[in-house]
Amino acid sequence: MKILSTIIILLLLSIILLFGCERQETKAPVINVPVQLKWRHSAQFAGFYIAEKNGFYAAENISVSLKPRLPSLSNEKMTAELISEKTLFTIMGGDFVLAERAKGTPITAIAVVFQRNPYVYATLKGSEIKRPRDFIGKRMMIPLDGEIQHAALMKKLGIPLSEIEYQPHDRQADFLKNGRIDVQMVYRPGAGLALEEKGVELDFIWLDDYDIRPYADTIVTTGKMIREKPALVEGFLRASLKGWRYAIENPEEAVAVDLAYNPTLIREQQMRMMQVQTPLIHTGGHPIGWMDPAVWRDMQKLFHKTDDTLAISQVYTMNFLNRIYGQEK
Amino acid sequence: MKPLRKSLSLQLLTGLLFFSIVPQSIIGFIAYNSGRHSIITNVQTHLESAAKFKKQAMKKWAEHLQHSLSWIANEQQVISRTNVLTDAEVSKDSHKNAYQFLATEFNRLVGLGHVSQVFLIDKISGQIMVSSNSSWEGKFRSKEPFFIHGREGFYISDIFWSLSMGRPNMVISGPVKDNQGNVLGVLAAHANFDRLSEVMLEKIDLGKTTETFLVNKSNLLITNTVFAPNGAFKKWIFGEGAQRAIAGQSGVDLFLDYRNVPVLGAYLWLSDRKLALIAKQDVSEAFDDIASLKKKIITVVVSVCLVIMLSGFLFMRRITDPMQKLVEGVVAIGKGDLGYRVGITRQDEIGVLSRAFDQMTNNLKATTISRDEKEVLLKEIHHRVKNNLQMIQSLLSLQINQIEDKKLINVLENSKNRISSIAMVHETLYKSKDLAVIDVKSYFQELAGYLYKSLHPSESDIKLQCNIEQISMNLDSVIACGLIINELVTNALKYAFIEKRAGQITIDLYCFDKTDAMLIVADDGVGMEHLKRHSGEGSLGIHLVHILAEKQLEGSININQEIGVTYQIRFPLKT
Numbered sequence: 076m077k078i079l080s081t082i083i084i085l086l087l088l089s090i091i092l093l094f095g096c097e098r099q100e101t102k103a104p105v106i107n108v109p110v111q112l113k114w115r116h117s118a119q120f121a122g123f124y125i126a127e128k129n130g131f132y133a134a135e136n137i138s139v140s141l142k143p144r145l146p147s148l149s150n151e152k153m154t155a156e157l158i159s160e161k162t163l164f165t166i167m168g169g170d171f172v173l174a175e176r177a178k179g180t181p182i183t184a185i186a187v188v189f190q191r192n193p194y195v196y197a198t199l200k201g202s203e204i205k206r207p208r209d210f211i212g213k214r215m216m217i218p219l220d221g222e223i224q225h226a227a228l229m230k231k232l233g234i235p236l237s238e239i240e241y242q243p244h245d246r247q248a249d250f251l252k253n254g255r256i257d258v259q260m261v262y263r264p265g266a267g268l269a270l271e272e273k274g275v276e277l278d279f280i281w282l283d284d285y286d287i288r289p290y291a292d293t294i295v296t297t298g299k300m301i302r303e304k305p306a307l308v309e310g311f312l313r314a315s316l317k318g319w320r321y322a323i324e325n326p327e328e329a330v331a332v333d334l335a336y337n338p339t340l341i342r343e344q345q346m347r348m349m350q351v352q353t354p355l356i357h358t359g360g361h362p363i364g365w366m367d368p369a370v371w372r373d374m375q376k377l378f379h380k381t382d383d384t385l386a387i388s389q390v391y392t393m394n395f396l397n398r399i400y401g402q403e404k
Numbered sequence: 405m406k407p408l409r410k411s412l413s414l415q416l417l418t419g420l421l422f423f424s425i426v427p428q429s430i431i432g433f434i435a436y437n438s439g440r441h442s443i444i445t446n447v448q449t450h451l452e453s454a455a456k457f458k459k460q461a462m463k464k465w466a467e468h469l470q471h472s473l474s475w476i477a478n479e480q481q482v483i484s485r486t487n488v489l490t491d492a493e494v495s496k497d498s499h500k501n502a503y504q505f506l507a508t509e510f511n512r513l514v515g516l517g518h519v520s521q522v523f524l525i526d527k528i529s530g531q532i533m534v535s536s537n538s539s540w541e542g543k544f545r546s547k548e549p550f551f552i553h554g555r556e557g558f559y560i561s562d563i564f565w566s567l568s569m570g571r572p573n574m575v576i577s578g579p580v581k582d583n584q585g586n587v588l589g590v591l592a593a594h595a596n597f598d599r600l601s602e603v604m605l606e607k608i609d610l611g612k613t614t615e616t617f618l619v620n621k622s623n624l625l626i627t628n629t630v631f632a633p634n635g636a637f638k639k640w641i642f643g644e645g646a647q648r649a650i651a652g653q654s655g656v657d658l659f660l661d662y663r664n665v666p667v668l669g670a671y672l673w674l675s676d677r678k679l680a681l682i683a684k685q686d687v688s689e690a691f692d693d694i695a696s697l698k699k700k701i702i703t704v705v706v707s708v709c710l711v712i713m714l715s716g717f718l719f720m721r722r723i724t725d726p727m728q729k730l731v732e733g734v735v736a737i738g739k740g741d742l743g744y745r746v747g748i749t750r751q752d753e754i755g756v757l758s759r760a761f762d763q764m765t766n767n768l769k770a771t772t773i774s775r776d777e778k779e780v781l782l783k784e785i786h787h788r789v790k791n792n793l794q795m796i797q798s799l800l801s802l803q804i805n806q807i808e809d810k811k812l813i814n815v816l817e818n819s820k821n822r823i824s825s826i827a828m829v830h831e832t833l834y835k836s837k838d839l840a841v842i843d844v845k846s847y848f849q850e851l852a853g854y855l856y857k858s859l860h861p862s863e864s865d866i867k868l869q870c871n872i873e874q875i876s877m878n879l880d881s882v883i884a885c886g887l888i889i890n891e892l893v894t895n896a897l898k899y900a901f902i903e904k905r906a907g908q909i910t911i912d913l914y915c916f917d918k919t920d921a922m923l924i925v926a927d928d929g930v931g932m933e934h935l936k937r938h939s940g941e942g943s944l945g946i947h948l949v950h951i952l953a954e955k956q957l958e959g960s961i962n963i964n965q966e967i968g969v970t971y972q973i974r975f976p977l978k979t
Contacts, residue, residue, distance in 0.1 A: 191567055205539045232542070281567050286530070286544040324639055359572060359637060360564040362622040369547060400622070 108132075108139045108311055111153055111162040113292055115143045116337035118348040119264060120166065121329040122188070122356075126318025128332045135310030141336070154180055157297055164311060169290030169371075170223070170378050177385045181298040184391040185312055186364035188292035188319070189355040192283040193263045194221050199251065200276035204258060207232050207280065213257040216242045216250060221260040227377050228287050251275060262291075264352040272344060289374045290366070291355075293391075301392065312395050316364045323357050326350070362400045366391055412724055413717075420716035424709050432701045439697045444668070447610070447690045448656045451670040454608040455683040458616045459672060461603045466677075469576045469595055470558050472518055477580045477591045482509060486524060486580045486588045489533055503534055510536040519593040524580065525551055527589050540568070545592070550577040554590040562678060563597065563626050565637065572597055572626070572637045601627040601636060613667075613686035618679045619646045626679060631663060641682075645671040649680030658687065726754045730761055742769035779839055786834035793827035818894065818945065821858065825851055825890040829883050842882050844913070845872040851886055852893060852911055859897040865906040866897065873914040875921055878978045884956040885913070885923055891945040892925040892971055900929020900968060907968070920959075921977050926970035932963070 112120050123141055126132050132139050142162065144153070154175050156162045165182075172184050196215075198204045204213060207228060217225050229236055242256050246266065250256040252275045261267040263279065270277060282288070294315065300308055322329035326349040333345050357363055368387075375387050476482055485502035493499060510522035514536045523535035530546025545551045553559040554577030566573035577592040604616050604627040618626040623646060625632065625639040632639050644659035649671040656670040661684055668691075669684030729746045736744035742765060748758035800820040804813050832847040833839060849870045856868045877885070889911060896909045912924040936943075949971070953961045959975025 206542045208542060231544075284543040284568055286546055288547075320640055354565045354567055354570070357624075357637075358565050359620070359622075359624060360562055373547075 103136055105133075105136055105138045106307060108137050108164065108307070109162045110139050110141050111148075111156060111165040112141055112143050113166040113168070116141075116333070117340060118330055118333045118345040119292070119352065121322040121326075121333050121349060122319030123315055124318070124332040124336055125322045125325075125329050126314045128335075129318070129321060131314035131317045131321075132311070135314045137307070137310055137314065139311075143337075150175075154182060157182060157295065160297075160299075163296060163300060163307075165295045166292050167295050168220070169293045169374055170220075172293055172295055173374055173378050173385070173390055176390045177379060182295050183298055183301060183389065184290070184293040184295050184366065185301075185308060185395050186294045186316065187290045187366050188294065188364070189290065189352070190358050190361065190365065190367075191355045192224075192281070192288040193265075193291050193352070193355050194224055194260060194282050194287075195263045195267060196280040196282070197251065197259050197261050197267055197270060197277045198257065198280070200278050202257070202278060205278075205280070207234065207285065210234065210258055211238045212240075214240045214242055214255070215258040215260070216244055216256045217260045218244050218246075218262070218266070221262075223378055224282055224287050224289065225260060228282060228285050231285065231287075249273065249275075251277075264348050264355070268344070268348055268351055271347070286373070287377070288370055289377060290370060294364070298389075301394075305395075309395050309398055312364070313399050316362075316399065319356060319363050322349070323353050323363075326353070362396075365396060365400070366393060368393075412727070413720055416720045416724075417713065417716060420712055421709065424712040425705075428705045428708055432705045436698055436701050439701075440694050443691070443693045443697070447668055447685065448670070450608070450610050451614075451668065451683045451685060452656050454610065454614070454616060455670040455672050455681055457608075458604060458683065459674060459681055461606075462600065462674070462677070462681075465599060465603060466560055466576070469518060469593065470560070470578070472513065472516070473576055473578050473591060473593055474558060476509065476513060476522075477578050479509075482506065482591075483580060483582055483588065487582055489524070490526065490588055506534040507536065507538070510534065513593070518596060518599075519576075520596050521594040523592055525554075525577075525590040525592060527555060527579075527587050533589065543568075548575070550575040550592055551590055553577070554592060555579055555587050560595075560677070563620060563637075566594075569594070574600070604628075605630070608683070611685055611689045611692075613689045614684070616681065616683040617641075618681055619650070620680075621650055621678050623647075623650065643667075643682070645669045645682045645684060646680050649673045649682065723754065726750075726758060730758065733761060733765070737765060737768065742772060782839050783834040786830040786839075790827045790830035790834065793823050793830065797823050797827065821855065821890055821894060822887060822948075824854065825886040826883055828854065829879070829886055833879070842877065842879065843874070844877055844882060844885075845874045847882065847886065848872045848889060848911065848913060851889055855890060855893045855897065856909075859894060861897070861901070863905065864901050866901050867908045868893075869908060869910045871910065871912045871914070875913065875915045875977065876979050877921070881957055881975070881978055884952045888923065888949050888952050888971075888973065889925060891949045895945055896925070896927040896929060896969070900927045900931075902930065915977070916974060919977060920974055923973045923975070924970065926964075926968065928968040930968070932965050932969050 110123065112123070114120075120141065123139070127139055127141065150167070150171050153162075153165055153167065157165045158180065166188065169184065169187065172182060175182055196204075196207070196210075203209065210229075211234060226236065229239075242250060248255075249270075251259045251270065252273065259266075259270075261270065267277065267279070294312065296308055326346060330342060330345045330349060334340055334342060361367070368391075371387050371391055375385060375390075379385060485505045488498050488502035489506065506524060510524075513519060513522050521536050521540070523532045523537075523540055525531065525545055526533050530544050530548075530551050532541050532543050532545065535541050548561070550559055550561040556579070558576070558578040561575040561577070563572050563574045565571070574595040574597050575592050576595055577590055579587045580589045580591050581587055600618070604618060608614050608616065613630070615630040617629045619641045620626055623640045623642055624637065625635045625641050626637070628634060628636045639662075641662045643661040643663075645657075645661065645667070648655065648657075648659075650673065652673050652675075654672045656668075658666065658668055661667045661669065666687040667684040668687055669682055671683075672681040673679075674681055726746070726748050729748065733744045733746050744765065745762050746758040747762065748755050750758070797820050800816050800823070804816045804820070807813055807816070828851055829842070829847060832843060832850070836843055849872060852868055852870050856866075860866060893909060893911070900909075901907050907928045909927045910924070912922070912926075914922055916922040950961060953959050953973045953975065957973065957975035959973050962972040962974075964970040964972065
C-alpha cells in the first residue's frame, strides 16, 4: 500500500513537472485588420464573414473588422484610406485597380474573388436575341461601369455602336419588363438577380463567352503592406480563401452568417445570390482566388491604351497565391 | 484432508490450463496475424484493382471520345466543308451549304449520346463558327486551353464550370486539317460528363462503404461519391489519400478520408488527366472479416480450453477420488479403525494400489490381534508374578509372626520389603496400558510411599520428598533401581533418625547427559557411622546396593557424608 502511494505521488509529481516545464508559447498580440468591402453587407462577401465566424482569421492571429461601403465613400476616398492604412485591405473592381495603378497609386491586387466576368446582357426569356449580333437595331440599357466592356465587345464583333439604340441607365426602372428596352447589361449577382426577384424571367448572354472577362471583385492592399508585412498579407488571404471555400461548401451556413451582418436581408434572396455567384468564384479550372496573368493583360488592353506606361506586373502579385496553393501544376 | 485434494486438483488444473492456453494462444496469435495480413492484402489488392479498373474505364471513355472526334475530324466531307467555311464569304451559298452540312453532322454526333455538344472553332480568332447548339455560334474560345492545344493535336481539358451550360464541363478537342496538313479549324466537343460520375459510382463488389472518386489538383471533388451524392464540384477533399495522390504519389494504405474516418484506400495520380483517383473502403467494414476471424479464433481457443479443462477435471477425479479414499483409509487406520476398506475394483494401477492397501489393512488387523493377545498374556504373567511375590510376602509375614528373634525378624522384614519392591514393578506393569513402557515416576513414588508407610517411626517427624523424572528405562534397570531405593530408604528410615527425630529423605532421579541417569537418595540424618553400628559392617543391604549399582546397572556410586548420607548412582540408560 505504501509502495502504491509512493508510485502515485511520483506520477503526480512527474505530471506536474511535465506540465510545469512545458514551453510557454508567447503568442504575439492579435493584429487588428480593417477591411473595406466593395458594397454593403451581403452574400457577395460571404467568404469573409465565414472566415471571421469560423475563426480562420483568429487562427492567423488576425482580428478583422469588415466595413460595408457607404454610398458616400467614393472610389478615390476608398483608395486614400487604403494608402493611409486606415484600412489594410480593400475589395474593389479590377478595372479600378488598373486605373489607380496607372495614376501611380501603390496598390496591388493579391487575389480575385470573381474569376469570371459577372456582367451579362439580360433579355426576356424566349427572346430572339441569342447573341450580340442580334443587338443590331435593338434598344439597350448599359450601366456606367459596363460601358467600356460593351464598347470593347461591339468593336471586337464589328458591330457599330450606332446600330443599337441606347436608353439612359436607370437602376430602379423596369424597362426590360415593361418592354421599353430589349437588352439590359446587368451585374449578374446584383441587378440581374434583382430583376429575377421582381419576377422577370431572363436569358443571359455572358460577356465572358466573348472573351471580355475583366476581374470584378479583387482583394487589394498596398505595396508597403506587401513589402513590410508579407506574413500578415498571406495570413489574411489564406483565411479569406478558406472562408470562401467553406462558404461554397456550406451556402446555407454562409447565408446565416451574412444575415447576422445585415439582418435586413432576405434569406432566400441571399441564397439565390450564393447560387448565382458561386460559378463566378469557383470555376473548377483554378483554385479559388487565382489570377490569370493573361486576363490582367487583356484588361490592360480593354481599359487602357496598349502603349501606356503601366507595368502590368505591378498591378497584381501571384506571390501569395503561389505560397498558399503552391505553383500551379 | 480436503486441502490435499484441492491442492492437487488445483495444481493439475493449473498445469492443464497452462499447457492448453499457452500453445493455443501462440497458435491463435500466429493464425490471427497471418489471417489479418491476408485479409488486408486481399482488400488492398481489390482496392488497387478497383482503382486501376476505374482508371482503365476512364481511359476507355476518353479514348472513345477522342476516337469519335478524330473520326469526324478526319472525314473528308467535314474537311472540305470546313475549308469552304473558312474561305468562302458568309453570303455565298457554298458557305451556307457547308455550314448546314456541318451543323447536321454535329447534331448527328450529339445524337449518339457520347457528347452533349460539338462545335467548330475558327483557327485564328477562336470564334465558334458552327455548333450543334446554334446559340453558341459567335462565342469566343481563344483563351481556352482546349482551343490553344487543340490546334496542335487532340486534347482533353480539365473539368471546369461552364457559365453558359450552368454545369461542370469537359471539352475534347482536335484539329481539322486539310490533305496538306494545314490546320483549318479546331473541332471541339463537350463530353457527357455525367458518364464519368457514373463510371466512378459503379459499384465494386467490396462493400457498402467502398467508393471511388476523382479529385482535381485543387482538391475539388469532380465526381459524386457514396457519402457525398451531390458533392461533385461543390466539395473540396483534403483526405490523406487525395493529398498524396495530388502530390504525385500512388499507393495503398490506411489513412483518414475526407470525413475523418479511418479507411483503407488506394490512390493514383492520373498525370495525363491531372486528377487524383481514390478507391477506398471504411476500415470498420474492411476489417470486418478480421474482427470475425478474431472472434472465431478466440471461440476455438476458449472451447478447446474448456474441453481440455473438463476432460482434465474428469481424468483428475479418477485419480484424486481413489487417492482421497486411500488418504481417508490411512487416517482411519491411524485412529485404529482396521475395518476400513478402500474397495476400488478398477483394473488399473490405482485398483492394484487399492487392493494392496486393503490387503495391507487385513494383514495389519491380523498382526494387531495377535499382538493384543500377547499383551494380555504378558499382563497376566506380570499379574501372576506379582501375586506369587505377594504370596511369598504373606508367607514371610506368617513366618515373622512366629519368630521372636528380632534380628531374624529384621532380616525377614528386609527380605519381604525387597520382594515387595519387585512385586510393585510387576503391578505397575500390568496396570499400565503399554507393557513396553514402565511409568517409573509413579512406581518409585509408590515404592517410596510404601516404605515410608511401613517403616516410618510414629514418633518422628521425617519427611519424604520424591523428585522423579519420567525417564525411559528397561525392566531390569527399574527393578535394580527399585531395590536400591528400597535398601537406602529402609536404612535411612531405620537408622538415620534414631537420635534425631526430624529430618528429610529425598529421592532424585533424572536424565543426565541424555545417555545416563542419576539416582540420588539422600538423608540429613546422623550419618553412616550410626548405620554401621546398628546394622553391622558389611550389611547385606549396602552390599546389595553396590552389587545392583555396579553390576546390574553398570554404574558408579559416590557416597557423600557431609550432611547425613547421600548416595549418588550414575548409570547408563538402557531401553
